[in-house]
Amino acid sequence: MGRTGVLLLNLGGPDQLEDVRPFLFNLFSDPEIIRLPFPWLQKPLAWIIATSRAKKSQENYRQIGGGSPLRRITEAQAQAIQASLRQKGHDASVYIGMRYWHPFTEEAIARIKRDQIEKLVILPLYPQFSISTSGSSFRLLEKLWQEDPALNQVEYTTVASWYNRPGYLQAMAQLIAQELDKFPNPDQVHIFFSAHGVPVSYVEEAGDPYQKEIEECTALIMQTLNRPNAHTLAYQSRVGPVEWLKPYTEDALAELGSQGVQDLAIVPISFVSEHIETLQEIDIEYRELAEESGIHHFQRVPALDTHPGFIEDLADLVVEALEAPPIALSQVTQMKKMVKMYPQERWEWGMTTAAEVWNGRIAMLGFIALMIELLSGRGPLHFVGLL
Numbered sequence: 001m002g003r004t005g006v007l008l009l010n011l012g013g014p015d016q017l018e019d020v021r022p023f024l025f026n027l028f029s030d031p032e033i034i035r036l037p038f039p040w041l042q043k044p045l046a047w048i049i050a051t052s053r054a055k056k057s058q059e060n061y062r063q064i065g066g067g068s069p070l071r072r073i074t075e076a077q078a079q080a081i082q083a084s085l086r087q088k089g090h091d092a093s094v095y096i097g098m099r100y101w102h103p104f105t106e107e108a109i110a111r112i113k114r115d116q117i118e119k120l121v122i123l124p125l126y127p128q129f130s131i132s133t134s135g136s137s138f139r140l141l142e143k144l145w146q147e148d149p150a151l152n153q154v155e156y157t158t159v160a161s162w163y164n165r166p167g168y169l170q171a172m173a174q175l176i177a178q179e180l181d182k183f184p185n186p187d188q189v190h191i192f193f194s195a196h197g198v199p200v201s202y203v204e205e206a207g208d209p210y211q212k213e214i215e216e217c218t219a220l221i222m223q224t225l226n227r228p229n230a231h232t233l234a235y236q237s238r239v240g241p242v243e244w245l246k247p248y249t250e251d252a253l254a255e256l257g258s259q260g261v262q263d264l265a266i267v268p269i270s271f272v273s274e275h276i277e278t279l280q281e282i283d284i285e286y287r288e289l290a291e292e293s294g295i296h297h298f299q300r301v302p303a304l305d306t307h308p309g310f311i312e313d314l315a316d317l318v319v320e321a322l323e324a325p326p327i328a329l330s331q332v333t334q335m336k337k338m339v340k341m342y343p344q345e346r347w348e349w350g351m352t353t354a355a356e357v358w359n360g361r362i363a364m365l366g367f368i369a370l371m372i373e374l375l376s377g378r379g380p381l382h383f384v385g386l387l
């Protein structure tokens with residue numbers, strides 16, 4: 001067998017406060033994160049949102065030590081997977097490809113080429129598939145493959161999602177059980193699954209399987225845990241004025257508090273590492289909100305990070321993927337049936353030339369209004385909290 005590699009895909013996060021604004025710019029420049037009918041608007045809008053959000057976001061990163069721990073944790077996960085693969089007799093090199101910050105996916109691909117990797121497993125570190133996460137990274141890789149004929153020499157396979165793996169479910173159940181057992185009455189504790197949200201339109205219009213996979217994952221974890229506790233699933237980290245998946249975490253916490261729930265264990269479910277949304281949003285903001293709502297005992301279940309059972313399961317997943325027939329990047333997006341990734345075939349309201357002209361005029365007016373709002377500090381986007 002030739003040289004083997006594993007490419008771990010992840011989001012990336014700012015290493016220091018100065019990185020926050022360019023990191024946000026990269027994130028909002030991604031059409032899978034903000035979907036605009038006019039590609040030429042993408043970068044100016046990304047610049048505006050990144051610039052206006054940077055201060056608030058920097059403050060959040062300051063509260064967790066001045067940067068994201070994501071790179072450090074992902075590197076530890078990569079090393080642990082590599083070591084586990086070696087123990088299983090597979091001499092593979094593990095690479096990290098982040099979508100919005102260093103080490104970028106492009107850098108990982110350059111290393112893979114330099115090391116003359118012949119067989120590659122592409123493995124997102126997101127248990128569930130979303131257009132906005134794994135989908136965005138797959139799309140970028142598709143583009144890199146199209147642009148560089150040398151990559152055709154790499155025989156690769158792709159893993160779309162893996163939220164139903166027994167080893168992952170057991171590791172999650174074990175971490176939850178450990179947290180429940182810290183309470184005086186473990187069976188009375190309400191288990192609160194908090195998933196990262198996405199806009200409703202991703203699921204209902206674009207066919208993102210994310211919500212379905214999150215719901216199935218929650219049910220499977222509860223089944224594996226095999227305890228009598230009540231549980232809730234809600235969605236956190238909403239950005240912008242559009243409707244996101246509901247219930248929102250803040251509303252569901254307030255509702256449970258008003259129902260008299262006092263003991264609660266919150267489980268971050270869409271991400272396998274500690275990051276800004278566990279360390280800041282849950283540990284600081286939601287904790288405060290829960291306490292105000294009367295939930296006096298609020299424990300957060302830690303992220304998996306380098307949990308040995310979890311790492312071993314990912315290493316097994318890599319071995320299985322190497323032995324199974326290869327899955328192409330294009331197949332992965334088709335497998336998630338109906339998923340329409342940007343650019344969409346044609347926007348309904350852009351079918352006629354007249355409509356195109358009007359769409360352009362409206363977009364230009366919107367852009368001017370946005371600039372005025374940014375300069376004046378007043379306007380509808382400030383009102384709804386986006387700026």
Ligand SMILES: C=CC1=C(C)c2cc3[nH]c(cc4nc(cc5[nH]c(cc1n2)c(C)c5CCC(=O)O)C(CCC(=O)O)=C4C)c(C)c3C=C
Nearest residue numbers: 012013014033057068070130132133196198239270275276
């Ligand atoms: C599975 C997890 C994630 C989904 C789904 C997701 C969708 C999504 N995110 C934004 C906007 C932002 N995300 C930000 C940070 C961030 N997002 C995830 C995970 C998912 N995002 C993680 C792990 C992180 C943190 C990385 C780190 O630094 O530790 C941010 C920046 C932080 C902030 O300013 O709040 C934004 C903005 C959208 C719009 C979206 C779906 C469309």
Ligand SMILES: [Fe+2]
Nearest residue numbers: 011132196237
């Ligand atoms: Fe996000």
Ligand SMILES: [Fe+2]
Nearest residue numbers: 237238277281
């Ligand atoms: Fe957030």
